[in-house]
């Protein structure tokens with residue numbers, strides 16, 4: 388968003404909040420006075436708040452010539468920005484996407500913007516184990532090396548849909564699909580060491596108490612928000628356990644929170660709010676959230692920085708088993724450091740995706 392619409396959005400938002408929560412609407416004098424204060428406060432606070440929200444920047448100038456990078460869900464959002472950055476650094480970039488049409492569109496744009504012709508697309512639907520296996524076969528058969536695997540794709544807040552294999556969609560795509568994918572590419576990653584696995588999680592992982600191993604497929608009292616948070620906790624635990632298992636191989640594994648960014652990830656948001664505030668207010672509530680995230684949130688370029696750092700920065704070359712935010716390691720939640728749960732999740736996941744019977 389350009390600065391002017393942003394400031395307008397802040398003002399409208401703040402005025403709306405005040406109107407709803409604090410004002411006596413019969414007193415117009417107080418209304419205009421408060422409106423003036425809001426406008427002033429928004430103007431003064433805009434720059435510092437935005438600077439704070441922008442977060443860290445990946446300062447690394449590392450080149451990626453001769454290196455191969457796979458990014459899941461790279462046709463849009465922060466995955467696409469990450470793919471463009473890798474292409475700019477000279478990498479061979481593989482966009483792993485469920486829609487070949489959307490992926491080819493993105494690849495064309497990236498090739499054009501970066502002049503790097505080595506940007507290719509392959510079909511990967513994380514909601515299908517068969518598709519994950521097929522994708523991994525294509526990569527293992529054709530690619531001489533794999534230097535960075537970026538598990539970026541994600542789905543948030545959808546109804547209780549199921550994947551092709553009958554897994555609850557958010558856990559199935561965000562965690563299980565990436566779990567199988569990473570395992571099937573491990574030999575190639577080890578052969579290419581030093582190499583890196585980067586898993587895009589979320590701060591949302593900290594707002595759930597843990598994985599429910601008694602109802603891993605969320606059959607009971609499905610809560611779309613909680614399901615997303617658990618799947619993102621699974622990302623943190625998976626990344627940590629993977630790092631433990633890869634010790635000494637030269638392959639690192641880290642997870643991260645990219646920030647809050649207005650992307651297509653919010654495509655189910657209106658329905659989500661609909662449930663909370665009812666049909667009448669869901670449209671306006673959605674607009675307010677949209678304005679809020681669009682105003683104070685990161686741009687997609689800012690949102691991709693931590694992923695890029697974890698993928699290329701020399702200073703993190705030997706760093707593994709950590710959780711990043713704003714381009715530096717941060718503490719995950721207590722549940723995100725539960726090594727027993729991480730080991731158990733690994734075991735359960737292996738059975739679910741058929742790596743172990």
Ligand SMILES: NC(=O)c1ccc[n+]([C@@H]2O[C@H](COP(=O)([O-])OP(=O)(O)OC[C@H]3O[C@@H](n4cnc5c(N)ncnc54)[C@H](OP(=O)(O)O)[C@@H]3O)[C@@H](O)[C@H]2O)c1
Nearest residue numbers: 460464465485512513514539540541589647648650651652
């Ligand atoms: N945006 C935020 O504020 C935020 C905050 C914290 C964490 N994150 C995480 O950041 C990552 C990227 O999110 P984003 O904001 O860039 O979202 P986005 O714009 O919605 O992009 C998500 C990508 O994942 C792909 N995807 C979804 N389901 C898939 C499937 N079954 N198989 C393969 N690909 C699939 C999408 O493909 P289609 O275009 O075909 O649907 C899209 O390319 C996610 O892991 C998300 O959890 C985002």
Ligand SMILES: *[C@@H]1O[C@H](CO)[C@@H](O)[C@H](O)[C@H]1NC(C)=O
Nearest residue numbers: 495496498499500501502503
């Ligand atoms: C990108 O596309 C524009 C417009 O079609 C074209 O003029 C330009 O030469 C292209 N650049 C590259 C590097 O292909």
Ligand SMILES: *[C@@H]1O[C@H](CO)[C@@H](O)[C@H](O)[C@H]1NC(C)=O
Nearest residue numbers: 581700701702703704705706
């Ligand atoms: C990482 O380890 C390698 C091999 O031991 C070493 O050459 C390199 O300097 C290390 N890099 C960092 C940033 O610690």
